Amino acid sequence: MNKQKMTKLSLIVCLPALVATNFFLWNLDPASMVDKFATIEAKEAARSSEEDVLASASLDDWELVLVNRDHLFESEPKSLATVGNIQVDSRIATATKDFLAAAQVIVPDEVLLSGYRSRAEQEQLYNERVAELEARGFNRAEAEARVRSQVQLPGASEHQTGLAIDMSEEAGQLDEVAEKIKALAPQYGFILRYPEGKSHLTGIDFESWHFRYVGVENAQYMEKHDLVLEEYLALLKDRK
Ligand SMILES: [Zn+2]
Known part of the structure; x- marks a missing residue:
């Protein structure tokens, strides 16, 4: 060339x-x-x-225990701790304290209304609500059906695990305040356990005050993907 x-x-x-x-x-x-x-x-x-x-999540993790009307909780928390004027499983005492403190920054009157409840206390609560409705003229079956969408049967309440708290203002809470507190929950390991639109899965109507501890990573995942505990556990069960 x-x-x-x-x-x-x-x-x-x-x-x-x-x-x-x-x-x-x-x-x-x-x-x-x-x-x-x-x-x-x-x-x-x-x-x-x-x-x-x-x-890394396991269906056997203590913080993922499923309690609802189909999955009764027959045991007791191993150790309880007092936060404010309620008791919780001692493993979530710090998370509960921190979550409450963060909520009180949003609304100073925020309080813990309920935590651990024994089976006997749950039974009493359930029976009292049924009796109230019977006194208003409902028959036993009607009264029980109504109560069950708000108060769990003994054994079916998460409050028996010591991993659930009811947190609100005594006088009730504005929706926009409840929304802000709900958004804070995952960073302390809590989820709003009975959100709107999921009662067909949870068996319980929307409750803006009932939070359940599931651990920070699980809570953040569930929040991001809009999953209730029943759905999250089904996802874990299905993983390859
Ligand atoms: Zn509750």
Whole structure:
């Protein structure tokens, strides 16, 4: 190949490459590329940490115990601690205290209304509510059916585990305040256990005050994916 031909050939090969490279460089905004990569990295990190949460959660974890009308709680908390004027499982005492303190920043009158309840106390509560309705003229079956969407039967209440709290203002709470407190819950390991629109799964009507401890990572996952405990446990059961 003579020299002239070589030059021509290298021009044919190199010129488009040169133009393409410059075009690419002109269009490359270093700041936006860094942002783009950071977003991709953050998304991947979030995905892998979510997978970690699912991988490390176990159906046997104490904080994931399922208690509802189909899953009765027949045991007792091993150890109780007092927070304010209620008792909770001692393993969640700090989380409860911190969650209450955070809620009191939003509304100073926020209090813990209920925590651990023995089976006998639950039974008494249930019977009292049924009796109230019977006194208003409902027959026994009607009264029980109504009460069951608000008060669990003995054994079916999460309050017997010591892992559930009722937290509100004594006089009741405005929706927008309840929303703010609900949003705080996961960082302390709590979920609003009976949210709106899920009573077909939980068996209990919406309660803005009943929070259940499930651990921070589980709570954050459930919040992000809008899952109640029944759904989250089904997801854990289905994982490969
Ligand atoms: Zn409750």
